[in-house]
Amino acid sequence: MNGLLVAGTTSDAGKSVVTAGICRWLARKGVKVAPFKAQNMSLNSYVTREGAEIGRAQAMQAAAARVEPSALMNPVLLKPGSDRSSQVVVMGRPVGELSARGYHEGGRQASLLPVVTEALAELRASYDAVICEGAGSPAEINLRHNDIVNMGLARAAGLPVVVVGDIDRGGVFASFFGTTALLAAEDQALVAGYLVNKFRGDVSLLEPGLEQLRALTGRPALGVLPYAHGLGIDEEDGLRVSLRGAVRESVVAPPHGADVLRVAVAAVPLMSNFTDVDALAAEPGVVVRFVDRAEELADADLVVLPGTRGTVRALAWLRERGLAQAIARRAAEGRPVLGICGGFQVLAERIEDEVESRAGAVDGLGLLPVRVRFAVEKTLARPVGEALGEAVEGYEIHHGVADVRGGEPFLDGCRVGSVWGTHWHGSLESDGFRRAFLRRVAADAGRAFVPAPDTSFGALREDQLDRLGDLIEQHADTKALLRLIERGAPAGLPFIAPGAP
Template sequence: MGGGLLVAGTTSDAGKSVVTAGICRWLVRQGLKVAPFKGQNMSLNSFVTREGAEIGRAQAMQARAARVEPTALMNPVLLKPGSDRSSQVVLMGKPVGEMSARGYHGGRQKELFAPVLACLEELRRTHDAVICEGAGSPAEINLRRTDIVNMGIARAARLPVVVVGDIDRGGVFAQFFGTTALLAPEDQRLVAGYLVNKFRGDVSLLEPGLAMLDGLTGRPTLGVLPYAHGLGIDEEDGLRVSLRGAVRESVVAPPFGADVLRVAVCAVPLMSNFTDVDALAAEPGVVVRFVDRPEELADADLVVVPGTRGTVRALAWLRERGLAAALARRAAEGRPILGVCGGFQVLGERIEDEVESRAGAVDGLGLLPVRVRFAREKTLARPVGEALGERVEGYEIHHGVADVRGGEPFLDGCRTGAVWGTHWHGSLESDGFRRAFLREVAAAAGRRFVPAPDTSFDALREEQLDRLGDLIEEHADTDALLRLIEKGAPEGLPFVPPGAP
């Protein structure tokens, strides 16, 4: 049985995903066979494995950090919110139904514990180390009874736990102490130490506080990771992450041609796989921003309508905001629009939905000759094809079935004038196709923009993952992390009662 470690966090977006990826990359560089794991994930950013299973994109990226192929074992339960109170439950990569939060935590979650634990055990049997990521905070005591992703899985598998805190938010000492103190004694015995994330400044000024924290809890801080820009890769907690990581308010790299290219992404409700635009933001001379007002489309050379878990809701939102009318004017003027998955569906003529929204027949924006019918079975695929003379790879995650009735074929969708639509996520990560597409956009927009001839999105991602591995290697106590992975939490860790100071 291979070793393991659980990376928990004091809050959502404390940095669990990137720290887990960094530890995976550092370990694989030490010659170990490593796998990531997250028993239960809640995210609208998902990915399709080669066997056709849907998992969180964060786990797919962590698998890449570990240099292994992602599988459903790495994220056995995925929750995809459809509203504030309900989510689609995806088990072992396949949807098994919609459930309210109360219904899930009231009983269904307990049923999933055995398969989640079995997946972890299988990964530990076949790998030297499994680095697990928690969800939210382990100190969400209202959910502890049904927990299958934080201390529940840690206790069942006897995993040592390292708690990550985001010092850039402030209050990290209180977060570390409070998180530990709220845990039951049996859970506390597994909390082996802390990792400070996103620190700016002189570490020596922090050291007295770290010493006091050790004195109060009996647990060391195993590293202080500096703030690093541009490492919010494929995280799951919402648009705010992408706004920080991918959106350029100014061009970081100078354009290869004479002009920059401006891309506006409609921030539709329940936006899914907004990571599709990361490849555009990686191009020198391309500025990407998320928008929610029609006037923000005025200077855009390309408008992207991204995927969504609520197609009919997104369609209504576009109309209410005045964005639908602005998109129609763009199409009439021959100004480029790209719709991806749910965004492709809203650009069509008609939607028949008795599955997602149960709204029945709804008129689309009518910008593409497409009619969409929602099927109960979800399409999960990894297509390969050709567009604009270039090879393209992508992945599909949708209930909508498109009946294309005209236009030019485009990645199993279609193109009419300067309006493109496809169900394929990830297509813009294919470098040759992305450059060809941007040349077409620039020509239609009248821009003297030239795509950089050597930008490799794959190489940029590898560079980011290596930077994460470097952060762990250079700023964490790697000897202590290895001991935890190999031997578990040390014996005799003290109990920290609430209010102990």
């Protein structure tokens, strides 16, 4: 045995955080550890060094484990294109677009179980421990027959399971009991214990409930993790500035100069890789917020159009809400606008899309001298370059191919006046480039903002991951976790019939 599955009573219970925390805790102990998520549904993705696309959360977990991310760590990635369909990415490469029903009921998901188990087996052969993350809840009984990420994976790979519950939402004891009771006997035999997440207050007040939970289920609580501010990580979905841990608006450190700098991020439909703005939020004196109304741009010094898996849909959304007109006025006034990936495409003169939306030829906002044509083949790359006199690294994930016809070169895109566009995600994580870019933005916006000379995004991320490791080390039963990783679920765990006790 050298594995563990972290499941959750619900989506967003804290599985990703706990998985990352366990990885960092083990890595600090000298254990060679890797993360794994069999199937991820997210528009927030990353490109590995070998050019494979995986969930950004798994890339973050690999950083927690201090190992290089690979396609083995997330063999199946689903990228929603609408409420009912997703692009299916297998071992880092897109293989087609499927409806939810076609994926779950058409046999496609079940057929991927061998791919998933082979990837996990390869990781387990190479690492001392593999910490697997589930998806949603293991008690989604309507999907159990085709499951490859929760109990279906645990059964196939013989993994012990720890269930995480978010007590901040309320009802955590019922969630733990109900989740276990809804599982088949063979699945219940692998559920070895529970982790309470986001607890506020005196733990002694919780202990009677934990004792009753053990009496009812025969399974222990393996820890109570306190509510910790500012521990957001690279999200699978949701509007969150990760390093500041706040929904919709970042917490701002005091500015290094006289002014703060206000950044408005358009919350476009099917927004992807919104973590690009985390590096901006990491700068002292930079306020980052997500907006969906034109009036919210009035006091913004920089407007960011982020990535999206629906460029044409985002264009329509911007026009319907008056945001397109407001952005055009800003550009005419020389006020800064940055488009990243899909946001770059939105700024183009013309878009020809027979792939993503199949809308054909569509007029863009016309703020950059660029024509975009959508190709069937997806571009997945890890480019390096230079801009504003500074070294830059990034990653590319897009079907749109840009034909840049003028302007000043900017990474793979261009700049005209105060409007900037590039396909490169992650470029703002390059500290020197980010500071140079913000100096230009501040000058164009007329702000006496000065980037701090010593802000290191990488160091902030490392500190964040260490704090996740501290949560596990200080508040979880680490001896019990090690036993599960090394020996598997203990024999003789009791069966709980639905409706019991």
